[in-house]
Every structure is written in C-alpha cells, then in structure tokens.
Amino acid sequence: MKFNTEEINRLMHHRRSILPNLYTGEKVNDEIVLHMIENANMAPTHKLTEPWRFVIFKDAGLEKLGEFQAELYKKTSLEAGDFKEDKYINLRHKPAMASHVIAIGMKRDEKERLPEIEEIESVACAVQNMYLTAAAYGVGCYWGTGGITYVEEAKSFFGLNSKDRLLGFFYIGIPRKWPAGKRKPIGEKISWIQ
Numbered sequence: 001m002k003f004n005t006e007e008i009n010r011l012m013h014h015r016r017s018i019l020p021n022l023y024t025g026e027k028v029n030d031e032i033v034l035h036m037i038e039n040a041n042m043a044p045t046h047k048l049t050e051p052w053r054f055v056i057f058k059d060a061g062l063e064k065l066g067e068f069q070a071e072l073y074k075k076t077s078l079e080a081g082d083f084k085e086d087k088y089i090n091l092r093h094k095p096a097m098a099s100h101v102i103a104i105g106m107k108r109d110e111k112e113r114l115p116e117i118e119e120i121e122s123v124a125c126a127v128q129n130m131y132l133t134a135a136a137y138g139v140g141c142y143w144g145t146g147g148i149t150y151v152e153e154a155k156s157f158f159g160l161n162s163k164d165r166l167l168g169f170f171y172i173g174i175p176r177k178w179p180a181g182k183r184k185p186i187g188e189k190i191s192w193i194q
C-alpha cells in the first residue's frame with residue numbers, strides 16, 4: 001500500500017465545516033494557508049484549464065473585504081427593496097472573525113470552452129483539497145456562499161470578469177471545538193448493477 005489508508009479515511013471523516021463563531025481569534029500560520037492552496041492546485045481539471053482562482057484576505061484585508069461586501073449588499077438590497085440592517089452588520093464584521101478568508105473564483109478558459117459546469121466542478125474539487133488539508137492541521141474552515149456571492153457587480157473586486165464566476169468564500173480560523181459530522185447512510189445513495 002502506498003499510503004496509510006487508515007489515516008486517510010480518518011481524515012476524510014474528520015473534515016468539518018466550522019463557522020467563524022467557533023474561531024478563537026488566533027491567527028493561522030500563512031504557511032498552512034499556502035499549503036492548503038498548493039494542494040488545491042492539484043485538483044482534477046478537464047483539459048488542464050486549472051480554473052480555480054483564489055484571493056486571500058488577511059489582517060487589514062479582512063476589513064477591506066467586510067467593507068466591500070457590506071456596502072455592495074446595501075446598494076443592491078436597497079435597490080431591490082429588501083435591505084436588512086442585521087445582514088449588513090454581519091457582512092461588515094464577519095471576515096474579521098476569521099484568520100484568513102479566501103474568495104473562491106472560477107476563471108473561464110477562452111480556448112477550451114468546456115461546459116461551464118465542469119469548470120465549477122473542478123473548483124469544488126480544489127476546495128475539498130483545502131478542506132482536507134485544513135482538517136489535517138486541526139485548522140477550522142468552511143465554504144460560505146451567502147452575501148454577495150452571486151452578485152454580478154462583485155466579480156471585478158476579485159479579478160473576475162462577466163464570464164467567470166464567484167463561488168463563495170472560504171473562512172479559516174483556529175476552532176474552539178471540533179463539531180461531529182453526520183450523514184445519512186451511503187447505502188441510500190448508491191445502486192449496484194451487476
């Protein structure tokens with residue numbers, strides 16, 4: 001056996017989504033964050049388009065992200081007539097509860113023109129590599145898709161153009177506790193044909 005499969009199985013089951021309200025406020029070492037991103041870069045990618053793009057926010061960058069997303073939310077929700085003050089405050093302050101926040105982008109490849117869903121799937125594989133690497137270090141993280149994720153005007157702030165996609169935000173922090181995972185049995189989701 002090339003790898004310790006028992007450890008790998010344990011890691012996959014141990015991986016969790018841990019939200020900023022469970023972070024201690026301590027900083028995660030940049031080297032761990034870079035290691036997570038290096039592993040993300042090894043995700044499967046059809047035609048090697050490598051569509052994942054990451055913008056990493058830390059320190060004062062977290063304030064910039066909070067300000068940007070809160071103000072964009074305010075503008076778009078006032079236009080739509082559904083502005084909520086508590087949501088505005090949450091968007092303004094949530095990034096600063098994390099050690100790092102990574103904006104997750106999908107960059108469209110002009111040459112290959114793969115079905116868009118394949119490029120999104122590839123980015124999701126990259127995110128899973130980040131999740132697993134963080135879990136291996138005992139670092140908390142979660143992929144959030146609320147707030148401004150699907151607001152068209154948000155894209156340019158993250159270096160994305162209209163054909164690209166913003167796919168959410170990856171929050172990273174030191175967890176106060178490690179939640180238990182739960183899933184329905186796999187038997188309900190598979191069928192064998194033989």
Ligand SMILES: Cc1cc2nc3c(=O)[nH]c(=O)nc-3n(C[C@H](O)[C@H](O)[C@H](O)COP(=O)(O)O)c2cc1C
Binds near residue numbers: 144146168
């Ligand atoms: C594409 C995607 C988007 C998600 N968006 C959110 C979100 O907006 N808010 C949230 O609390 N969790 C979000 N999650 C995390 C899920 O809620 C989490 O994976 C689920 O509760 C299972 O928990 P686990 O990851 O610890 O097993 C998202 C997960 C994925 C894969």
